[in-house]
Amino acid sequence: MHIAVLNQHHQNPDCPATCRHYSFMAELAKRHRLSLVASDGWRRARITDNYPWVPEGVELHECKVAYANKMGIAQRLKSFAGFAGSAFKRAMQLPKPDVIWAVSTPLTTPWVAARVARLRGVPWVFEVQDLWPSFPIAMGAVKGRWVKQRLYKMEKSLYQSASHIITLSPDMTEYVASLGVSREKITTNYNGTDLPLVDAALPQEVEALCLKHGLQGKQVVLYAGTYGRANDIPTLLQVVEILSGNPHIHFVFTGSGYYEPQLRQLAQRMPNLLLLPPQPRTEVFLLFKLAALSVVSFNNLPVLAANSPAKLYDSLACGTPVLVTNPGWTKAFVEEHGCGWYTPAEQPDAMAQVIEKLLAQPEALLQAGARGEAIARKVFDRRQLVLQVEEVLARAAR
Structure with missing residues (x-):
């Protein structure tokens, strides 16, 4: 046809x-x-x-x-x-x-x-x-x-x-x-998501990326996406500052959009934030595999709860559990399949506490990541x- x-x-x-x-x-x-x-x-x-x-x-x-x-x-x-x-x-x-x-x-x-x-x-x-x-x-x-x-x-x-x-x-x-x-x-x-591209992101490339950015021994929290008005970026900026005293947690942001100037200013002040330029599709999977946790955040607006964010699928397919801020289907999905967690949007103190608590449980993160990868391969291909x-x-x- x-x-x-x-x-x-x-x-x-x-x-x-x-x-x-x-x-x-x-x-x-x-x-x-x-x-x-x-x-x-x-x-x-x-x-x-x-x-x-x-x-x-x-x-x-x-x-x-x-x-x-x-x-x-x-x-x-x-x-x-x-x-x-x-x-x-x-x-x-x-x-x-x-x-x-x-x-x-x-x-x-x-x-x-x-x-x-x-x-x-x-x-x-x-x-x-x-x-x-x-x-x-x-x-x-x-x-x-x-x-x-x-x-x-x-x-x-x-x-x-x-x-x-x-x-x-x-x-x-x-x-x-x-x-x-x-x-x-x-x-x-x-x-x-594109599973062939996920599988093409090899462990040695992930390790090389880790060495390149000096992230050895760090627990990486990744935000990969648009820095838009709807993405609750001001909350993430505050979370980075709140957790700046923890030497083991490092944030990596990659993307572009409205809040990019504020992110650049914060990255100059905060040693726990690595701000990367936008990455091509093939490279972003290396970052997801490098991360211990990824964040899928949106403003506290009911209409945004229906979103179908690409970073959710990409993260789970890479075996990286997600922290979502939407109270809609994404919250229900990650809780049902045990592959992520929920924290309310626009509450930086609550998000920081959840992130710190989760990163203190590396085995639980690995298990959630494995469950996420399994369900992604089943329904997100x-x-x-x-x-x-x-x-x-x-x-x-x-």
Whole structure:
């Protein structure tokens, strides 16, 4: 079948990104024709040049639209609108596909997909990566009651218009179903991780990385991800300071985003914080294997509890237990499978106490890590998750 993919935020493994769709498209292109409509916004984020920008067999139809995590609200809106206009034009020019697969965020991407699908008489599948507009509204990025009502109305109409909806977490599925969408129309497909890349991170490379950064004998707490407004970074900054007196605990942060200047300032003052630049996909697994514990943190906002954070999957697949701050499905998951712990968001003293207590129990950490790796290999393997997405697309096309 011919699958048209609309994704503003296309990235490849040379970028510091999860690359879910790169992995999926690489597999699907072996059996189907794929046309990708994407922006070039993340090309500038490439750190290495080890992978083609799109997988072999994927036809790229690129829109020149800038984007970066550091952008303010006005810049992001301009980027979203720019991609919507360009993507609509390119999608209309494609040979008629059998199905359109639209990846949100932002909500403007599925909006384009719905318009193209209606005009061309083809079905479309809506993949929900974050809950929009609930997320930007909760973050204060959307002002005005009328605007909010219009966005919620648009969201619901898109769920109704789509042939099928893919969500990345059970809580997202519950949210969509709560809007009156039939559960038969919704499939939960975890974000997942790339086990071949996990396995390629060899012990000797992990040891070399440890020596390079002088982390021998240290218990490393890792934060690998966006330093964004939603990631509770101010709490993590305070935790680093609180635990600076413990010579055995060392924090490693890798990523970029809004709070990067504050992190740089803290790293200059605190000897227990190593701040690394963003890492390509292949390298970040070495850091997860180096760490004794990783932190998956978000602000104390109900909408963020539905998130499907890539670092959760990557960490567990590497055998590193996680400390989560979301009270939603991630808390339930790590507690059910004994592969992590929960501490409330925006409570630095509580988080510091939990971290110090956990790192004093190395055997318990190892056991939790082993349980996490086992469940990750069972349910988070993208080579299996893509088969579920393929079936959803095939059913929609039929």
